[in-house]
Amino acid sequence: MCGIVGVVSHQPVNQLLYDALLLLQHRGQDAAGIATNHSSMFAMHKANGLVRDVFRTRNMRTLQGNSGIGHCRYPTAGSSSEEEAQPFYVNAPFGITLAHNGNLTNWEQLKEEMFKNDRRHINTDSDSEVLLNVLAHEIQKATVDISIDAETIFQAVTVLMRRVRGGYAAVAQIAGVGLLAFRDPYGIRPLCLGINETEQGNEYLIASESVALEGMGFRFVRDIAPGETVFIDNDKQLHTRQCADNPSLNPCVFEFVYLARPDSVIDGASVYSTRLKMGEYLAKKIQREGLADDIDVVMPIPDSSRPAAIQLALALGKEYREGFIKNRYIGRTFIMPGQAARKKSVRQKLNAIPDEFKDKVVLLVDDSIVRGTTSREIVQMARDSGAKKVIFASAAPPVIYPNVYGIDMPTRDELIAHGRTVEEVCREITADALVYQDIEALKQAISDVNPELTSFEASCFDGVYITGDVSREYLDKLENERNNPTKAAKPEDAGRSQLNLNLANEG
Template sequence: MCGIVGVVSNSMVNQVIYDALLLLQHRGQDAAGIATNHSSSFAMHKANGLVRDVFRTRNMRSLPGNVGIGHVRYPTAGSTSEEEAQPFYVNAPFGITLAHNGNLTNAEQLKIELFKNDRRHINTDSDSEVLLNVLAHEIQQATSSYSLDPATLFGAIARLHNRVRGAYAVVAQIAGFGLLAFRDPYGIRPLCLGVLETDKGDEYMIASESVALEGLGFRFVRDVEPGEAIFIDEDHKLYSQQCAENPSLNPCAFEYVYLARPDSIIDGASVYATRLKMGEYLAEQVRHHMASGAIDVVMPIPDTSRPSAMQLALKLNLDYREGFIKNRYIGRTFIMPGNVSRRKSVRQKLNAIGSEFKGKSVLLVDDSIVRGTTSREIVQMARESGATRVIFASAAPPVKFPNVYGIDMPTRQELIAYGRSNEEICREITADALVYQEVSAMRRAIADVNPRLTSLEASCFDGEYITGDITRDYLDRLEAARNSPNSMTEDGVPSQLNLNLAKGE
């Protein structure tokens, strides 16, 4: 999971991109970068850290131009090298910078093809650099002179779709020509288009989430369709074309469960509304599994689960209380590498209000349970605060399978629900009872908000990989690489050597 943004403006674009990245900071806290284009020359600054820490006044002044792209990265295991901060740059043809959200499942094969056939060198372990070089090669093959028209560019994207597998939402700049954006044929990772009408002409923004558009005054126009490419030239003329042969919309269910901001709209569905619906369906499960009077109060694990918890309490006519207060200066624990970091961060991030727990049977509602590390800590905090009984409910189904499309869930052994019954999971997190959402109910909750969303990428819940190229052998190789005795650092993070194997590189 990462956040990307591209802007075509009538004035200096660096501040707009910076502000957009702040609005997308929840999608990545590990690194940030901006690349701008001025007089067919690129300027770039990127580094590890939060947006506010990466960019100083001197850095912003060094980013001139009316067109630019930005990126925030979250720490997928092993990719903490500053060299892998985005955007990436390649100097031929024309000069291209690129920012990517997602994960390529055939990066190993592509890297071999690029070296042997395309004579292109990959300098990092990032699949985003692989994707950039595939794009550059296909554009180069399609052009014979220093000229590039939209039809030629869209043809290059069509050939890229035929070569690349996995999930990818992309913004890229082509020096002297304009801004390019495209989305994989399955529409797994989100991407949307906005416009700002000004006296000097229309300005455009393309971003991972609509909150980035609306927060900066851009009018949300639409989502980029699966397989579609959009090109905005230097005269601000917008071109779009479907570049995939058989596109289908399969947005990542985990975006609605956890990743996206609640005030975003992704593929026509309000994230907030889907989480309310998940709370309604979860209430049915709680009613089915728990005796009347067994719960005194409902509490969310802030912040993502709050809509589901509120709606659940309303449906069951139970008191709703805020039992945990969140320190907003601590990062999201799900996207922190290593169990040690996550356990330590939970106590720093959340503080319990003892009076809300004391002597009560408490139903804690979280958006999901991935590794179980934070859930166990939270249950223990509730008991320490005086709760007589702690019931845990997950607004999402059990996470049983690895995600290979850009979320850091690479092995089955790291997932608490893999190979365990609900009763065993309940004991692992030390709760008195555990209630999970059903997969079918999660799907209904999202489709209730937008009936068009009849198919979701929900592989981490149901084990069905939408791209059709993920085999048991593929997952076994990921797992073997991660579990190698030499693959882990002290904090449980895979070493760089074994991560390369895990990523298929």
């Protein structure tokens, strides 16, 4: 999960890119970078850290030009070294910069092909650098002479989409040529287009979420379709083309559960409205399980779960209270690398108001339970504050499968619900009762907001990997590499997985 932005303007874009990245900071807090283009020359600055810490006045002064791209990173592939901060750059053909959100499932195979067949060297373990080199290679192949146009771009991306597998959205800039953006054929990761109509002509902004467009004064035009490529040339003319053979829209449900800002609209569905619907469906399940009568008060675990908790309390006819106060200067615990960092940050991030808990049966509502570290700490905080009983509710189903499309859920050991019943998870987080959202109710909550959304990427909940190339052996290898970074999976270990998956490529 990362945030990406690309802009073509009549004015210098360094400040605009910086401000847009601030609006996307929730998507990645590990590193940030900006690359601009001026007179066919690139200027770039990137480093580890928050956007506000990476860029100083001296850095901004060097980022000249009326077009550019930006990135804020949450690492899912590769490492969190500064060398893997984005954007990435290659000098041939023409010079290209690229920023990428998502994860390529076949990046290692592509990296080998790049070296053996395409004679391109990949300098890091980042799949984003692989994606850039595939793009550069295909553009070079499609370029008949030294000139390049929209048709050349579309030909190159068409071949790229046949070679690359996984979930991805990308923005790239070709020196002296223009800016392009494309989204994977399954529409897993979000990407949208905005326009600013000025007296000098149209300006364009492309970003991971609509909130970045609106915050910068751009009018939201539409989401970029699965498999679509958008190209804005040096004359600021917009060109679009469907470059995938069989595109289909399958947005990631975790964007609606947690990742996206509530004021964003993704594929025609308001994130805030979908979270309200999640609360409604969760209330119905709590009633079915006979837990509603005991509840004195409903409390959200800030911030992502607040809309669901508000609607749930309304549906149950219960009091809604803010029992936890959040320190907004602590990062989102889900995207912090390492269990120790997450556990330490919970008490720094949240502080309880004891009067709201004392002698009450409290229903705590969270957006999801992934590793369980935060949930366990929060339940204990509620008890320490005097709660008589703690019921825990998740607006999402149990997270029981690895995610391979750009969210950091790669191993079974890190997922508290994998291999455990609901009762066992309840004991692990020390709650008195635990209620999970049903998977069909979660999907229906999104479809209720936009009925045109009928298919989703929900592999972390249902084990269905829609790209069709994720095998048990692949997941075993990921887990082995995660647990033993210096040791690759042995061939004889293949096929020994205990995962119970509905792999799409196995029917």
